[in-house]
Amino acid sequence: xxxxxxxxxxxxxxxxxxxxxxxxxxxxxxxxxxxxxxxxxxxxxxxxxxxxxxxxxxxxxxxxxxxxxxxxxxxxxxxxxxxxxxxxxxxxxxxxxxxxxxxxxxxxxxxxxxxxxxxxxxxxxxxxxxxxxxxxxxxxxxxxxxxxxxxxxxxxxxxxxxxxxxxxxxxxxxxxxxxxxxxxxxxxxxxxxxxxxxxxxxxxxxxxxxxxxxxxxxxxxxxxxxxxxxxxxxxxxxxxxxxxxxxxxxxxxxxxxxxxxxxxxxxxxxxxxxxxxxxxxxxxxxxxxxxx
Ligand SMILES: C[S@@+](CC[C@H](N)C(=O)[O-])C[C@H]1O[C@@H](n2cnc3c(N)ncnc32)[C@H](O)[C@@H]1O
Numbered sequence: 001x002x003x004x005x006x007x008x009x010x011x012x013x014x015x016x017x018x019x020x021x022x023x024x025x026x027x028x029x030x031x032x033x034x035x036x037x038x039x040x041x042x043x044x045x046x047x048x049x050x051x052x053x054x055x056x057x058x059x060x061x062x063x064x065x066x067x068x069x070x071x072x073x074x075x076x077x078x079x080x081x082x083x084x085x086x087x088x089x090x091x092x093x094x095x096x097x098x099x100x101x102x103x104x105x106x107x108x109x110x111x112x113x114x115x116x117x118x119x120x121x122x123x124x125x126x127x128x129x130x131x132x133x134x135x136x137x138x139x140x141x142x143x144x145x146x147x148x149x150x151x152x153x154x155x156x157x158x159x160x161x162x163x164x165x166x167x168x169x170x171x172x173x174x175x176x177x178x179x180x181x182x183x184x185x186x187x188x189x190x191x192x193x194x195x196x197x198x199x200x201x202x203x204x205x206x207x208x209x210x211x212x213x214x215x216x217x218x219x220x221x222x223x224x225x226x227x228x229x230x231x232x233x234x235x236x237x238x239x240x241x242x243x244x245x246x247x248x249x250x251x252x253x254x255x256x257x258x259x260x261x262x263x264x265x266x267x268x269x270x271x272x273x274x275x276x277x278x279x280x281x282x283x284x285x286x287x288x289x290x291x292x
Contacts, residue, residue, distance in 0.1 A: 001115075027115075036099070036154070050067075050080050051081040052112050053113070053114035059162075061170070066082050071087075077091055079117065084284065095277075106148050106154060118131055119149055126150045127154065130161060131267050132248060137222065138163070140166070141166060142180055143187070146226075147163055151163060165203050167204075167205065168207055208236050217243065223248065229265075234267050253286055255287025
């Protein structure tokens with residue numbers, strides 16, 4: 001064997017054993033036990049979902065009536081909610097029993113219910129990321145419903161990661177983002193109480209990015225940014241993106257929403273373009289980035 005062959009054989013062995021390691025066991029010990037099992041879908045039956053909660057029309061009632069009439073003419077597997085109409089789709093989230101249980105146990109409002117597809121995108125990303133090194137982060141945790149849905153999907157009290165949740169939990173009228181119905185003095189306490197049985201969830205009150213000085217993970221596997229405004233989202237990216245581990249997933253909740261949210265996409269495209277990343281726009285209105 002000449003030197004080149006020896007090197008190739010050695011390097012080949014190294015890459016083969018790495019590949020075997022990566023595919024045969026999750027990187028984080030003990031994770032297998034909490035990974036939920038998919039329920040078997042019925043081949044001949046596809047679920048449908050009609051939940052007319054949507055935004056950005058001039059006449060919600062007329063749109064609802066039109067959609068009722070349209071969906072009657074569609075083959076099974078239609079979905080209408082959260083500004084998304086689609087049909088002849090599997091609607092996989094309704095076949096994933098453990099996800100359905102976590103989602104139903106946690107919804108608190110019609111908006112929570114309408115965004116079930118967005119929640120399932122987060123749940124699938126989390127399923128992947130829980131098997132990587134690094135913590136979980138949500139910027140803009142609000143009532144904590146999204147975080148708790150993910151935690152309950154992946155083991156509940158046995159969820160094996162630290163999950164950092166950042167928010168102001170109130171709105172003083174001067175912020176670039178719009179106020180939310182539950183904002184107010186009591187919200188922070190309510191969210192802390194919600195996560196009392198989950199010591200792995202860190203509820204951090206304060207303004208992004210200043211709040212990161214009070215506590216911020218070194219390594220991040222899962223990052224969900226949902227701040228409804230470009231300046232704070234860019235500040236969060238500046239602080240957190242470099243801390244993401246390779247293979248980690250970032251979800252930008254509003255990236256593909258236009259209207260009042262279009263500024264976020266414009267600012268984020270420029271930020272990612274400088275770093276040679278493209279955000280994958282999802283039909284749910286979210287954007288997805290896989291960290292290299
Ligand atoms: C749409 S809500 C988040 C909803 C939540 N992710 C969910 O899935 O239910 C946006 C949140 O971002 C928070 N927020 C906006 N700008 C912020 C900032 N600079 N620092 C901290 N929180 C901020 C708001 O207080 C608000 O609760």
